[in-house]
Amino acid sequence: MAIPDAGSSELIDAYRVTVEDEAALQRVTEKLREHDCASADALDSTMRRLREQLPADALVRWILTGMRLYPNDPQKRLCYFSLQDARALVALDNEARTPGLGASSPSLSMLLEALASRHIRIQEQRLDLDLSDPLSDPFDVVPRRPVLSSTHLLLPSDYSSLDSSGPDLLFRASVAHAAAHLIHSPAAQPAGTLKPMSLAIISAIEDARVEQLMMRELPGTRAWFLPLLKTSLQPDGLSFAALVSRMNYALVDPTYQDDNYWVNKARTLFNGLATSLHDYAPFRETASVLANDLGQMRVRFHPQQYVVPAPYRDDNSFLWTYPETTTPQSVEELHVESSLAGMSSPQDNDERVTTGQEVRRLQYPEWDYRRHLLRPDWCTVIERRSPSPGASQRVSAQASTVRVKLPATANLTRNARLRRQPEGEELDLDAAIEHTIDRRRGHSPEHRVFTRPGTRQRSMSLLLLLDLSASTGDIAPGEGRSFLDMEKAASQALVQAARSADHRIAAHGFSSNTRECVNYYRLLDFDAILDETSSASIDACTAGYSTRMGAAIRHATSLISLEASERRVIVVITDGTPSDIDVFDNDYLVRDAQLAVQDARQAGVVTCGIAVDEGGADYMRRIVGREYCRIVNTPATLPAQLVALFARIAAS
Amino acid sequence: MFSDLDSYRITDEPFYRPAGDEVSFFGHAYAHRLPVILKGPTGCGKTRFIEHMAWKLGRPLITVACNEDMTASDLVGRYLLDAHGTTWHDGPLTTAVRAGAICYLDEIVEARQDTTVVIHPLTDGRRILPLDKRGELVRAHPDFQLVVSYNPGYQSRTKDLKPSTRQRFVAMHFEYPDEAVEAAIVAKEADVPVDLATQLVKLAHRTRALKNRGLDEGVSTRMLIYTATLIRAGVDPRKSCEATMTQALTDEPDVIRALRGIVDAHFA
Numbered sequence: 048m049a050i051p052d053a054g055s056s057e058l059i060d061a062y063r064v065t066v067e068d069e070a071a072l073q074r075v076t077e078k079l080r081e082h083d084c085a086s087a088d089a090l091d092s093t094m095r096r097l098r099e100q101l102p103a104d105a106l107v108r109w110i111l112t113g114m115r116l117y118p119n120d121p122q123k124r125l126c127y128f129s130l131q132d133a134r135a136l137v138a139l140d141n142e143a144r145t146p147g148l149g150a151s152s153p154s155l156s157m158l159l160e161a162l163a164s165r166h167i168r169i170q171e172q173r174l175d176l177d178l179s180d181p182l183s184d185p186f187d188v189v190p191r192r193p194v195l196s197s198t199h200l201l202l203p204s205d206y207s208s209l210d211s212s213g214p215d216l217l218f219r220a221s222v223a224h225a226a227a228h229l230i231h232s233p234a235a236q237p238a239g240t241l242k243p244m245s246l247a248i249i250s251a252i253e254d255a256r257v258e259q260l261m262m263r264e265l266p267g268t269r270a271w272f273l274p275l276l277k278t279s280l281q282p283d284g285l286s287f288a289a290l291v292s293r294m295n296y297a298l299v300d301p302t303y304q305d306d307n308y309w310v311n312k313a314r315t316l317f318n319g320l321a322t323s324l325h326d327y328a329p330f331r332e333t334a335s336v337l338a339n340d341l342g343q344m345r346v347r348f349h350p351q352q353y354v355v356p357a358p359y360r361d362d363n364s365f366l367w368t369y370p371e372t373t374t375p376q377s378v379e380e381l382h383v384e385s386s387l388a389g390m391s392s393p394q395d396n397d398e399r400v401t402t403g404q405e406v407r408r409l410q411y412p413e414w415d416y417r418r419h420l421l422r423p424d425w426c427t428v429i430e431r432r433s434p435s436p437g438a439s440q441r442v443s444a445q446a447s448t449v450r451v452k453l454p455a456t457a458n459l460t461r462n463a464r465l466r467r468q469p470e471g472e473e474l475d476l477d478a479a480i481e482h483t484i485d486r487r488r489g490h491s492p493e494h495r496v497f498t499r500p501g502t503r504q505r506s507m508s509l510l511l512l513l514d515l516s517a518s519t520g521d522i523a524p525g526e527g528r529s530f531l532d533m534e535k536a537a538s539q540a541l542v543q544a545a546r547s548a549d550h551r552i553a554a555h556g557f558s559s560n561t562r563e564c565v566n567y568y569r570l571l572d573f574d575a576i577l578d579e580t581s582s583a584s585i586d587a588c589t590a591g592y593s594t595r596m597g598a599a600i601r602h603a604t605s606l607i608s609l610e611a612s613e614r615r616v617i618v619v620i621t622d623g624t625p626s627d628i629d630v631f632d633n634d635y636l637v638r639d640a641q642l643a644v645q646d647a648r649q650a651g652v653v654t655c656g657i658a659v660d661e662g663g664a665d666y667m668r669r670i671v672g673r674e675y676c677r678i679v680n681t682p683a684t685l686p687a688q689l690v691a692l693f694a695r696i697a698a699s
Numbered sequence: 700m701f702s703d704l705d706s707y708r709i710t711d712e713p714f715y716r717p718a719g720d721e722v723s724f725f726g727h728a729y730a731h732r733l734p735v736i737l738k739g740p741t742g743c744g745k746t747r748f749i750e751h752m753a754w755k756l757g758r759p760l761i762t763v764a765c766n767e768d769m770t771a772s773d774l775v776g777r778y779l780l781d782a783h784g785t786t787w788h789d790g791p792l793t794t795a796v797r798a799g800a801i802c803y804l805d806e807i808v809e810a811r812q813d814t815t816v817v818i819h820p821l822t823d824g825r826r827i828l829p830l831d832k833r834g835e836l837v838r839a840h841p842d843f844q845l846v847v848s849y850n851p852g853y854q855s856r857t858k859d860l861k862p863s864t865r866q867r868f869v870a871m872h873f874e875y876p877d878e879a880v881e882a883a884i885v886a887k888e889a890d891v892p893v894d895l896a897t898q899l900v901k902l903a904h905r906t907r908a909l910k911n912r913g914l915d916e917g918v919s920t921r922m923l924i925y926t927a928t929l930i931r932a933g934v935d936p937r938k939s940c941e942a943t944m945t946q947a948l949t950d951e952p953d954v955i956r957a958l959r960g961i962v963d964a965h966f967a
Contacts, residue, residue: 157913157957161905162964166912219960264901266967472772473832474785482780496780499770680912683953 068103075110079128083121086113089129096130097139105142112138115190148202148218153683155222159200162226162265166661169222172201192355193221195365197234200225220271220359227257228365233327235368244287244348245338250363251291251355252334253327255298255317260324272359273299279356287341287348292356294337309344313337406430411601413562416638426562426598433556433568433584464498471497507697508573508610509545511538512603513556513588514621515568520590523659523682530622530659530682531590537685538620539582541693546577551612555603556588559595561629566592567602573610596625596670597639600654604647616696617647617654618689624666640670655692659685704798707759715744715751716884718876725752728869729844734822736865737848739873742919744884745848748873749803758842759800761791765810771817774804775830787833796821796828799842807847812861821845822867875920878904884920889927899923902965906944906958913954918944936966 080087090097090110097106113127116134126132130139148155148171156169172191191203202221228234232253238246262269276296281289282305294313297305305311316333323329341348355362410424465471467478478496485492519531538554545552554571570585571577600617607615625636644654656671658664659679668676674695679688715722728735729752737745746762753760763774776790795802807815820827826839847868849860875881878900886896900923907917922943929939945958 151956153913153953154956154960157909157954158960160912161908161957161961164905164908219963222960223964265964267962267964269967271964472770472777474778474780479780479785483784486782684913 068107072103072107075107079110079114082114083124085121086124086128089125093128093130100139100143109138109142151215151218152202153681155202155218158219159222159226162223163229165229167225167229168199170199170201172203190354190358192358193225193361195225195228195361197365200361216271217275217359220268220275221361223261223265223268223271224254224258224360227261228361231257231260231325232366234365236366238367238369242338243350244341245335246363246367247287247291247348247350247353248338248341249331249334250366251295252313252317252330252337253366254355254357254360254363255295256324256327256330258299259321263324269299272357275359276300276357279358281356285346287346288353288356290341290346295357309337309340312340404432406432409602409605411598413597414639414642416635417632421642426565426595426601428565428567428598428602430567430569430602433570433588465501466498467493467495468497468499469495471499473498505614505697506551506612507614507616508551508607508612509553509693509696510573510603510607510615510617511541511552511554512599512617512619513538513554513570514594514596514619514623515556515558515566515588515590515592516594516621516623516626517558517591518594519622529590531588533659533682533685534620534622535585535588537689539585540686541689542571542577542582542585544690545693551610553607554585555606557595557599557602558590558592559598559627560592561627562595562598565595565598565602567599569606593627594621594623594625595627595636596621597636597643600640600643600647604643604650604652604654607652608650614696615652617652618692619654619656619671620659620685620689621656621667622659624664625670637666637669644671653696655696657685657688657692704759704794704800707761707800709750709754709760712754713747713750714887715747716876716880716887718874718880721748721871721873722752722755724871726756729756732826732841732844733869734845734847734867736868736870737846737873738851738870739848740875740916740919741850742921743873743875744920745873746803746805749801749846749848753801756801758844759795759798760803761795761800762803762805763791764805765807765814767809767811769810769814771814772832774814775817775828776833778832792818792821793828793830793837796837796839796843799840801844801846804845804847806849808849808860812864815861815864818845818847819864819867875903875907881920881923885923885927888924889931891927891931895930896923896927898965899926902940902944902961905961906948909954909957913951913957914948916948918948922947937962940966 076087076090079090097109101109110128113124113135117124117127123132127135130136152169152171156167159167159169172194193203194201200222202218241249258268258272262272276292276299279292280296281292284290284292285307290307290309293305293307293310297303297310297314298317305314316336317330320326320329320333407430409428409430411426411428412421412423413425414421466475468475475496475498478493482492482494482496513534515531519534520529522528523530523533542552542554551573552571553569553573553575556568556570557566559565568588570588571581575581596619600619603617607617624633625640626633627636630636647654653675654671655675655677656667657677657679658667659682660667661680664676664678667678670676677688677692679685725735725748737749739745750760763769772790774790774792776788776793778785779788780786789797792802794800804810804815804818817828820829821839821843822845826843828837828839829835830837876884878897881903882893882896882900885891885899886893889896903918903920903923906914910917925943926939929943930936940962941959945955945962948958949955
């Protein structure tokens, strides 16, 4: 039911989102003035206090709450906006306490995965204010409902305190309801010639059926659904939505008394089928009967205005497929969003990425596995200066906030023996003799008579090799920032931790544009001092082009081989399989990278890989070997995984 | 130090509910004294299985929980001082080798690799244990068997078994038992009704789906037994899950919230 505007593509940029929030707030306040001058004045006078407590997006929700609470009562509305109304304060408090979907989405997505036993992405469905259209009115927008597809669950961000006492409960209920559909509902049934009202009733009965199954399986979910159905209940209403809300509630709460014949009929019919909840067909028949009754009762149905009454239930587009012409917008939206995310970023970024100034060119071979041939001097690696910090205005704010701590990496060494220890592997001969002498002389002997090996930290040089290809510029699902930003933040954190633990560490990046041009950026060298300039140069690198990993690893190997440490390690961080525009065989670059890693190992350089990839990232396992590989499913854990990998390298 | 072997004998049958043919398989391995690796996730019943087998085969069981600081002499033995000078004390491994016990090295990857090489001569055709500090070569008792366990699961593992070590073993893979068996185990061990046990097992299955998505491992059978025990003792189910599952599994705030949601969904 939700119609995304063209601006929703801007979703992909967290930075722009904040700007958008501000613009939305401005639009909403302007519209409020058009509707009701007195309330707008009241809002102006309280604005300062409100801004102190709420960010822009929450404030927009708070204003909408006021408008939805008192659509036809200017007096009460005025009270609300001048904070004289108790409900205004409650709503304000609710918004202030709300962590927002962004903060809850990692845990919600885990919950959904656990309940539905499959991976469904959770995305935020932002308030669709069409800022480009001066005639659109935010107060006319119908409240949004979640949208479920076979891959995504979109949760609206405009849930307000009208819908539930806290968004936590709403989100949880949405997730449980979505899981119930995913497990029990037949998806994408042909809608055929069914009338919109029949579709709505069949959907409502289907909602109730799958929830019954869910509550049977997971009794705790009743406490999530019930209060929300109760909140959305319109006990005396006779409109279509009100009757549906009464039916919804009657089907869940057996103690609820309703005086409507139709509602009671629905309940009786539904309960009659309670023994065969797994069987979809009879419920559908029942629903058709009920829809027919409503038709005869002349209940009016307005498809444009109707939203599912319970705010946590999805819009049921999951259940239906429509004939070509009337594909519901929400389904299209999913495609639109993902294709934009993929397309727009390389375009903006390619222009910026070429700015790095060339330092030197080197030739490296490449392995052609089909011909079994190491093609000499096949790839040209161009070392470039890292783009100047000014090149990118957007510095990742989170970069500085991640802190990691490296585990102690001391290894036992036989070279350092600790003598006169209270316990240990062997007796310390001198101490044992003194012990015996003391005892014979009647003195109290010293009991520390053992030796054991001491510990020492082995020197290590670590080269972080960052994938800077175009795909890293995409916004990571549920993160609100790009993978590149997270890559930068994680490497900054590791660089700081490693430097403070006296390890030698460097951070380099690469991207490729055919074999003629493998860009290699020495963002931070081993000897470079870690200061604001150097961390700014890591922050400044941008995403663009492809991932020719083998050539980059060969160059990194030649650089790290100059290090004098006992152990030399390259850590490649990437978000996808190696690829380039002049290579059409998916396996080709993987095999080449594999050989580059083997050659490095021969030269005494260990290569490890971290792949941030929701798929299995099998390629990384093949390139570096199982024990040197780490697959990160949730990008947020990247710093932790880096540290764990570091610990493994240090311990092995 | 380990003179009184009787204390290592298992007199009462430890409860073990087989999930497959592991009992007879282990019997064959023991009949030929093949060293065995038990691998599988935490709390799936590896240790209980070996206790059961030791009882069934009538052998004493000497268990060593391996750790990072363990040295070869912690396994083999060392000289200590006493009133008359130095005396040799056998370590647990040597005791088992001499007496013909089953020696069980639990979580062997926790020990450093240079420690675990001392078991090499015991795990091939030679079946000997050289005590170089003492200048003695101990030939293994005919009943001696070496069993080790490890958990290949967690990604956070910093160590791994050397190929030269692991190739000396027959490896048996353990998994959490299927739903009905696991529920029966929980019901028996914690003495709770099967309904409750089944509900808990379902909960555990859902957390196991989160493996590698924030959790290193899901709720284990052992955890379920703890939870069920507390519930039987009268603790509120949610509280008992919070203590034995949610907080026990993770410190990540997001994961804790997700687990709380899962727990919440399971109890009316």
